[in-house]
Amino acid sequence: DTEVTQTPKHLVMGMTNKKSLKCEQHMGHRAMYWYKQKAKKPPELMFVYSYEKLSINESVPSRFSPECPNSSLLNLHLHALQPEDSALYLCASSQRGDSYNEQFFGPGTRLTVL
Amino acid sequence: GEDVEQSLFLSVREGDSSVINCTYTDSSSTYLYWYKQEPGAGLQLLTYIFSNMDMKQDQRLTVLLNKKDKHLSLRIADTQTGDSAIYFCAGGARRKLIFGQGTELSVKP
Numbered sequence: 001d002t003e004v005t006q007t008p009k010h011l012v013m014g015m016t017n018k019k020s021l022k023c024e025q026h027m028g029h030r031a032m033y034w035y036k037q038k039a040k041k042p043p044e045l046m047f048v049y050s051y052e053k054l055s056i057n058e059s060v061p062s063r064f065s066p067e068c069p070n071s072s073l074l075n076l077h078l079h080a081l082q083p084e085d086s087a088l089y090l091c092a093s094s095q096r097g098d099s100y101n102e103q104f105f106g107p108g109t110r111l112t113v114l
Numbered sequence: 115g116e117d118v119e120q121s122l123f124l125s126v127r128e129g130d131s132s133v134i135n136c137t138y139t140d141s142s143s144t145y146l147y148w149y150k151q152e153p154g155a156g157l158q159l160l161t162y163i164f165s166n167m168d169m170k171q172d173q174r175l176t177v178l179l180n181k182k183d184k185h186l187s188l189r190i191a192d193t194q195t196g197d198s199a200i201y202f203c204a205g206g207a208r209r210k211l212i213f214g215q216g217t218e219l220s221v222k223p
Contacts, residue, residue, distance in 0.1 A: 004156075042202055042213035043157065056209065090156055098209050100144050105156040 003027075004106035006091050012112045015081060021109045023074040023091030029104075031097030032074040034066060035090040037108070043090055049074060050097030081113045116140035116207040120214035127222050132193045134217045136186040136203035143205035143212075146179065148188045151216070152199045160188070160201075195221045 004025045013019050023032065031050045035043035048056035049068040063085075065077040074091055088108045094101035117139045126132045138146070144165050149157040163170045163177045163186070170177045176189040186203055200216040 006156075040200065040216065040218070042216055045210055048209070092157075098206075100206060102145070102147060102159050102162055103211060104159060105149075107156040110154075 004091055004093055004104050006089075006106035006109050008109060009107070010110045010112075012114065013078065013081065014114050015083075017081075018077070018079045020078065021076040021089055021091075021111075023076075023106055024072055025093040025104070026072055027093065027104070028071075029093035029095055030071060031094045031101070032068060033092040033094075033103060034064075034074070034076050035092065035105075036085075037088045037090055039088075047076075048097055055097055078111075081111075083113050086111055086113045116143070116205060116212040118203060118205055118212050118214040120201075120203060120217045122215060123218050123220070125220045125222065126193050128193060128195055130193055132190040132197070132219055132221075134188045134190075134201050134203075134219065136188075136214050138184050138186065138203075138205045138212075140205060140207045140212070141181070141184060143207055145206050146177075146186050147204045147206075147211070148175075148177065149202045149204060149213075150199045151202065157202065190219075193219075193221050195223060197221055 007022045034046040037043045046060045047066045067075040090108045091106045092103040094103045147162040148160045174191045178187045198221045202216045204211045204213045
């Protein structure tokens, strides 16, 4: 299995809702990433988990809360989001959490905040 | 910090070769990557090159690396309409991937 899967594909939520994005990989990778991407822009790194521990938080607002329950799963919990948080949220994984490993991306969750 | 720059647009005719260019500032990048993103999709890893290599070929794709000028290029031979996408180059630096702005490739029949 050489795939990163993400659910849901699309999500529409109000500013007072709580929702979660899910990401899964079964490649035995030990690093997982969350990125935010606006249209026709490069992905912006949000969080990195390495060996199930949070190793990088790129000063992301606390309304985004990551969780890594095990080495195959990564969640992003969303609460009290703003319309400007609407974007494509991409999950990625790599063998290790350093810059020497290629990252494999999932198809993304398209988030719309009303 | 690391900076990666790309031209924003490239338009070619079907069957021609496409060359997408990238320059980077951090010479400590050990690996340099090319990703492809089709509309509405995630990023697909196309190929990568190790910093001690000058060239890597993979079917229709050729990557050239000029370390002196910190210049990386991706050549796509016999470009097809299915190659229309945004192409990102990325360098590894300080445990992160640093992406260029992306080059939107348009292939006209």
